[in-house]
Amino acid sequence: MGGARAAAARGQAPHGRRRVVARPAGAPGRPARSGGCAAVSRTRRKPGRWRGARAVALAALEGVLDRRGWARGLLQRQPGFDALSARDRALALELVHGVLRMLRLLRHLLEQVSGRRIERIDPRARTLALLGIYQLLWLERVPAHAAIHETVALAGGRKRRGFVNAVLRALQRNLAGFAASAPAELPPGRVVPLRPDRFALLRSAWLPDWSQPEAHALGIAFSHPDALVERWLERLGPERTRAVLAADNAPPPVFLRARRGRTDAQALVQELAAEGIAAHRWDELPDAVLLEQRIAPSELAAVREGRASVQDATAQAAALAVHETPLAVPATPPERVADLCAAPGGKACYLAELFGERAEVWAVDRDAARLERLRENVERLGLTDRIRIEVRDARSIGAQTPPFDRVLLDAPCSNTGVLRRRPEARWRFGPGALASLTALQAQLLEAACRLVRPGGILVYSTCSIEHEENAGACERLLERERGWRLVEQRCTLPAIDGPDGGFHAVFERRG
Structure with a gap:
């Protein structure tokens, strides 16, 4: 038997990675898992708390990836978006923006865990798997079992559910934990830079060596196209390029502008403090205030009542x-x-x-x-x-x-x-x-x-x-x-x- 066929027979991809084989729960040689695909189809569980947000995010993502529009506009036009609570709308927006921001890294991880080229994966299963991987790695507040169960529940057909479930559980098995900084003792291929203050640690190396100033490896690890990384390395140098790449993947800060004639920056900081919101003046500009915590600006009375604007x-x-x-x-x-x-x-x-x-x-x-x-x-x-x-x-x-x-x-x-x-x-x-x-x-x-x-x-x-x-x-x-x-x-x-x-x-x- 040839090398590739022998590898396939062992359940591995031809390049030596373990291949995900989606079997129905309860198939011979594999016990049914609690919460697996068969359990989802048999018990018809009541839709989870956040399934509506995930469904809306899925539809919007498919539209963006098909080049039918920009993310925010497509998301807001999705049927069911207006019916979501404010919290669920925020989740849907984070899922869409997060998957798009980290799209290249997510696709790379999906190829590694599944052993398949991205273009050979069913489009709906592919997008769902990307959504699930993003939740497992980036959303600390969402329990892993909920992320897997609710994402698999959106897959539809049995084969698609099996694939998405297998991918997410295989990723879960290779995940060793998280750290606030990249551990020096681990090879870069086992460290996934999620945000400047959050890194996923893998049991097996799935990333190229992104510790070196090489555009392709940095492009995968920080989810940017090679063309951008190459031009930044040439013009900015390695250190500043890494700083820009990291900033592009960090949560965007919220600056407010005090409305002259109604308030000023210092008074705005004091008003926010009275509401329990930490903020400080941005000294380089006379009217700028930087929020120190994440909050929707629409929830601020100063913004609603015209004493401040987001800028x-x-x-x-x-x-x-x-x-x-x-x-x-x-x-x-x-x-x-x-x-x-x-x-x-x-x-x-x-x-x-x-x-x-x-x-x-x-x-x-x-x-x-x-x-x-x-x-x-x-x-x-x-x-x-x-x-x-x-x-x-x-x-x-x-x-x-x-x-x-x-x-x-x-x-x-x-x-x-x-x-x-x-x-x-x-x-x-x-x-x-x-x-x-x-x-x-x-x-x-x-x-x-x-x-x-x-x-x-x-x-x-x-x-x-x-x-x-x-x-x-x-x-x-x-x-x-x-x-x-x-x-x-x-x-x-x-x-x-x-x-x-x-x-x-x-x-x-x-x-």
Whole structure:
């Protein structure tokens, strides 16, 4: 018998790993397990407490993986999502975002535990197995038996249930425990980096050696595409690349922005403390407050009642640059300020708060649906008389529109600075997508330049950390457009318990 066939006969994959063979519970040579597939089908147990959240997450994940839309929108449109409790909606969101964030690592683990190539696994069984693996490794609060039972219960057919059950129990057998840091005595292949403060310890080595600065191994262990890891290693070096990879997989921090005129950062910290919520001022910015515990911002009275907004520190810094940069030629009050690509409106609202009655703020975006969120924020913050909302493409604004004193262009980008918040964006990154984005950014920058009066300023910002979209875009702008001067530029890398990654540059149009 050949080597591969002999291995198969021993219940192993051809490459030597033990192969998962899904047998019906009670089959010859294998006793039925309590809670196994047959038990699920016979007893018709009442659906578990969180099965609704898992079912909604499963449907949304299948839509995202089929490229039918983005995660949050697909999840919120799923039948049954609105009927979930707030706690179950949070679980569904965590499952979807978590699986998408760790998709490459999860697929690698599934191949290791099953002995099958990922493309040879039934799509529904594959997605369920990924959901189950994520729960077993990442969700400490969900008991392992509940994660397995409730996930298997969604599988449908007997064969599919058997496969998912076998995969999850095989993973459970190879799991030796968890640690807050990577043990130095274990080889890297037996250590799975789940979060910066949580590592899974395996009995057998299933990962490549990710201790070395090698893009493929780091890409698997930290669940990023090789293309991103390679470019970061080349530009940032191994140490900073590892820091970015870890930050991308960490829970995103929540920054609040105190609503000027209604409160300030210190008063907001005190209000939160009175509600039992720990927070502190972010000293680098005048209105920024960082929450020290995880809580849904919608549960905060300050947010609901318009004394605060959710906005990351890097985004606040870009809006502040628009306000704080002095004009070479003073404006005639009130100043004219435009936020192009404004939806959902965080920066436009901050600009209206910063300038008060000293400026008229235009919020321009071509997406009418996303501008509805801006209108909601404008009303919540009491800014209806300070912001003019325009549904139009910034590139279509013609010479008949009077020029502006200050323009902010927060351009569409690859989102590589905010991958922890937009987990599927990492899987849509590639040379073609990057080329399309840089072409669009160039068109928008050209349009923005036409809207700034002599002596005015233009602030260009992205939530990317890629050179082509940031400093490279600025260099190309200065090559194309005469009469402009680069005042400053700043690129921020994402940090654990710190700001998102992003970029902004300030240009002055010479008078």
